[in-house]
Amino acid sequence: MSSSKDVWVFRIVHQDTGKPAQGVPVTVLDATGNPAGYWVSAADGTVAIPRRDVARLRLRVGLRNEEPIELATARLRDEPTDLAAPSWVPLVQAPAEHAVAVPPPSRPAESHDVPGHVLYFQRLAMFAERAADAPARQRDAPADFFALSADQTAPLRYGALIEVEELWQSQGVQWGELLYSVSLTPGDEARLAVLDGRWRREIEGRERPLQILARMVGTSMLGDLVTALRPELQLEPCTLAEANLTAAANDCVQLIRERTERMSHALRRRPLGVVDAHADSPETGAIRTVRNTTRDRVVTFHFFEPLERFRVVMRSPRVRPVIFVPFRLPNVATPEVVRRFGYIFRRTLLDRGLLPDLERLVGGEEGGRGGATRLLEHVDANLLYYSTAIISAGDPAARYTALSKLRAPNGAPLTDVVENTVMGRIGNAIALPLRATALVPAEWRDALAAYAAAPPRISEEFAVTIPHPGVWVTAQPHEPMQQVAAENAAG
Incomplete structure (x- = not known):
């Protein structure tokens, strides 16, 4: 049993009467404002909170x-400190302490081993051209971000593919923020609307929260393409000026960690609340009904945010050499091309609202020309994206035929030195894995060999908390009303 030296004791009292307030939730917040523990006031209004080494x-x-509210811990004494309860707390008393059904702060992971989830991330890195090797270009030309490159004589460039694995091991579920509380008399019920704005798109309803968070970590447009075609999630590409692959791999790991932590907080910041359900309640809210089935006591229902805590381990990145092959941008914004590659457009369509227009166009319907025009305009505005999708997910034999017409720097057909798999894109150049590093410039070849010879290790380990859809509810019964009334009458 904890002594007074181990805990701070607070007494929650009604603002008007100064009498003890039972069943009032008390939350301890950490330095970042996140909840660090929950307690509920007992029948005499007291709450015992373990002492912390904070000012x-x-x-x-x-x-x-x-x-x-903030309290200076140096001024807290052994005797209870009075704190005012919110004005909404009902005036219900009981003289004796009793066990209060409060949610535990967390449920630890089960004793048996639970298989973890593995997320795969990729980042393309292009090796910088040396000044002596770089072709002369016009220095004063301004950058045009809306014009597609027309340079069809761009040389082959070399680079690396950095692959990172993230292992997510669940550490158990937790009770998050207290969202709402409602006290009901015997036989009473309440209809409440749960307004959960964290899961916005329909597709998110079929995905786990972990998958949604992973897509938030990856890039938007390119990430959607890679997610639709491959299990790996793509990060923004980069250019390496120095042959230091270890630093580049560490930067990639740090980027994924920072984004994972940032996106987990962003997901929790999305709107979530519980309100009384009225006729004008939003249609997006899920209706929940709670009822007090007891005969002689008030029951308070507390609604909490459900959370799950994960231990995240990031393994040493794998680095593979790639070659960047520029491609000529075709005119894919035509009805014929869309019909031919309709199965690819279905998987990679950025604007899912255009899916009915796509189905009508692929089905050969002549009507609905306005919808077809909108679809083709959308494809034309995202020409690089859909061109890459067709090249990546199209017929491998056709891609092999196109690559066999190109020559590697050593004069051999390009198909002899690369794998027929598209790993990503930088600009209008696709990345293909090299079978060997012999063609890579000596400086980068030595860097690849040195990185491959290094022993594997766990580079990062951290904890992340993410929310789950919906809310959790717990019921807290109070003392029988007849007993309270009798004791109040007795003085």
């Missing part, structure tokens, strides 16, 4: 819409 203690009394 100031941040508390929230009530729901999360209440303003936090």
